[in-house]
Amino acid sequence: MIETFALLLFAHMLADFVFQSDWIVVNKRRPPAFLLHIAIVFATALAATGAVADWLLLLALTAAHAVIDAIKLTVSDRLKPFLLDQAAHLITIGALAIHAPDLWATGLWAQTLPPLVTDPIPALAALLAGGIGAVIMGGHAIAKLLDMRERRWLRYRILKGSLPDAGRLIGQLERALAFGLVTAGYPSGVGFLLAAKSVLRFNASKDDRRVAEYVIIGTLASLGWALGAGLATRLLLLELGWFTP
Template sequence: MFETFAALLFAHVLADFVLQTRWMVARKRQFGVLLLHGVLVLLTAQLSLGHVTAWPLLALAAAHLIIDAVKTYGGFDGLTGFLCDQLAHLATLVLVGTLVPDLWASGFWAAQPMLPPLMVIIAGAVLATRAGGFATALLMRDHEVSDTPEDEGLPGGGATIGLLERGLIYLLVLIGETGGIGFLVAAKSILRFGTVSGDRKATEYVIIGTLFSFGWALIVAIAVQKLLIHLPPLEIIPKAT
C-alpha cells in the first residue's frame, strides 16, 4: 500500500505543482484546459506506477477532475479552498492505495525498491517549497498593506526568500539537524529587523508570513519522515523513530 501511495503522491505533485502552468491555472474554467490537466494527472500516475492501463488510475483522474471542477467553478480560490482541494486529492490517493495496494507491485518499476522513498522525498520537497509558496501567498493576500517591506524590495524577493527558507527547513528536518532551524529563525529576525523596526503593520506582516511558511515546511517534513518509516530505507536519510 505505502509504495503505491508514494508513487501516486509523486504523480499528484508533478501534475499539480510542476506540470500545471500559470497559463493552465488562469484558464482552468475552460473545460478543455481542465480536461488537459486531467490527462496530465492520468499520465503522471501511469508513469509513476509503471502501468499503461489500470482502471483505478482512470477513476483517480476522474476524481481529480471533479474535485478541481468544484474548486474552480465554485469560486473557492482562497487559502481554505486550496487546503480543502489538496486534502481531498490526498484522500483519493489514500483510498486508491488502500483499495488497490498492489498497483506498485504489479507495475513496471516494482523491481526498483528505492524508487518509492525517493519519490516521497522529491514530492515532499515540492510540497514544502512550491506548494508552500502558493499557500503562504494566499494567506498573506488577506493581510496585504501598502507599506509592507516587500513594496520596496526586489521583485519576487519575498517569494524567493520564502522558497529558500522552506527548502532549508525541509532539508534540516530530514537530515536530523533540527537545531539549525533555530539559527535560521534568528538569522531572518536579525536581517529583517532594520526593515520592519518601528512599523507595526510591517512587523506583523512579516511574522505572520514567516510563522506560516516555517510551520508549513515543518509539517511537510515531519509527514515525509513518518511515511518513510513504511518504505525501504534510503541510507542518506535517517529514519524517524
C-alpha cells in the same frame, strides 16, 4: 501499499504544482485548459507507477481529481478551499492505495527494471513529493494566508525598491532549508534559520508595525508549513523502511 501511496502522491504533486502552468491556472474554467490539466494528472500517475495493466484504476483516480477540481472552481480561491481541495485529493490517493496496494509492485517499472534501480524509487518519490509540498505548495498556501492584495500594497508602499519576486524566492529557500533539516533529522537547525532571518529583516520592520506583523506571520507560517511537510515526509520514509525510529 505505502509504496503505491508514495508514487501516487509524487504524481499528484507533479501534476498540481510542477506541470500546472500559470496559463492552466488562469484559464482552468475553460474546457481546453481543464482537460489539459486532467490529462497531465493521468499521465503523471501512469508514468510514476508504471501501472499500465491497471490504467482503469488510474483513470478512476483521474476522474475523482476532475470532480474535486470542478467543485473547487465554484468557490473562492482562498486558503480554506485550497486546503480542503488538497485534503480531498490526498483522501482519494489513500483510498486507491488501500484498494490496490500492489499497484506499484505489479507495474511496468517494478516488473522490468532490476531491484537495484526500483528499490529506492518509492523513497525518492516520497522525498521529492515532500519537497514539492514544502516549497511550491507551501508558497501557494502562505500567499493565500497573507492575502495577495495586502502583499501588493506592502510592496508598493513600504517594500518599494526590493528585488522582483524577492519575497517569493526567500520564502522558497527558507522552506527548502527547513524541510531539508527536518527530513535529515536536525529540526533544531530551524531555530538558527529563524534567528538568522529575524536579524536580517529587523531593520526592514522595526519602524512599522504593519510590516513587522506581516514578516512575523509570513515567517512563522512558512517555517511551520515546512516543518509539517518535513515531519510527514520523514514519517513516510520511516514507513518505507528508510529510517529507523
